[in-house]
Amino acid sequence: MITRSELFQLASLLLTYPDRELLDAGDELRAAAAGVEEYERFLDWLLTGTAVEAQRHYVETFDLRRRSGLYLTYYLHGDTRKRGMALLMLKQRYRAHGLQLTGGELPDLLPIVLEFAAVAGPGDGEAPLRQHRQGIELLRAALHEVRTPYALILDVVCAALPQLTDDDLTALTALAVDGPPEETVGLGPDMSLVEEVSRCTP
Structure with a gap:
């Protein structure tokens, strides 16, 4: 039986760029x-195709679509000063638990946040x-919207977190409609992401 820590640790790994090292560890x-x-379903997909296909899909999903970026503070704060403070607080929290970031990654990258949850x-x-549940839910909805297998990983993560309250759902819908602070590109007239949020939440 997989433990809670192992669940988050595995989600952290599966949400990283599928380089050769990750793909070669398929059996593990x-x-x-x-x-x-x-x-299991996600790995069936990831390990069936070629490395180039998996890597292209990852870039198209997370790097080329703002709606499905992996940096959680952006969903709540956009590119504002509040985001800088949120990033600093995350770094301080990690440092207090002995987790040092390497490679220049921002501390709000979801795989890093999941690794911290697994370790601490x-x-x-x-x-x-x-704290960033709203951003995680918006990311989950965006992944379902484009029907990527990565949505399966977010389903597991969200299921492991406390159930959303009515206030959470209200705030989540408002964030889906308005976008991050100072965001000038809206969701479009079809409100597709709002509808996807409604389908993905209880």
């Missing part, structure tokens, strides 16, 4: 994912996931 990943249907535990470790 399958063993770690045993019993979690969504992870349910209390303080999972606090950033709870």
Whole structure:
């Protein structure tokens, strides 16, 4: 039976760029994912195609679409000063638990946030996931909207977090409509992401 820590750790790995090292660890990943249907289905997809196909899909999903970026503070704060403060607070939280960032990545990158949750535990470790739940739900809805297998990973993560309250759902819908602060590009007249949020939340 996979533990809560292992669930978040595996999600962290599966949401990273599918380089050769990750793809070559397919057998180990399958063993770690045993019993979690969504992870098993995702790995069936990831490990069936070629490395080039997986890498192209990753870039098109996360790097070329602002709606499905992996940087959580953007969803709540956009490119404002508040985002800078939120990033600083995350760095301080990580440092307090001995987690040092390498490679110049921002601390709000979802795989890093998930790794911290796995390492630091349910209390303080999972606090950033709870604090950025709205962003995670918007990302999940955006992934479902484009029907990418990566949505399966977000389904598992969201299912492991506390259930959304009515206030959460109200705030989430407002954020889906308005976008991040100072965001000038809206969702479009079809409101597709708002509808996807409604389908993806209880």
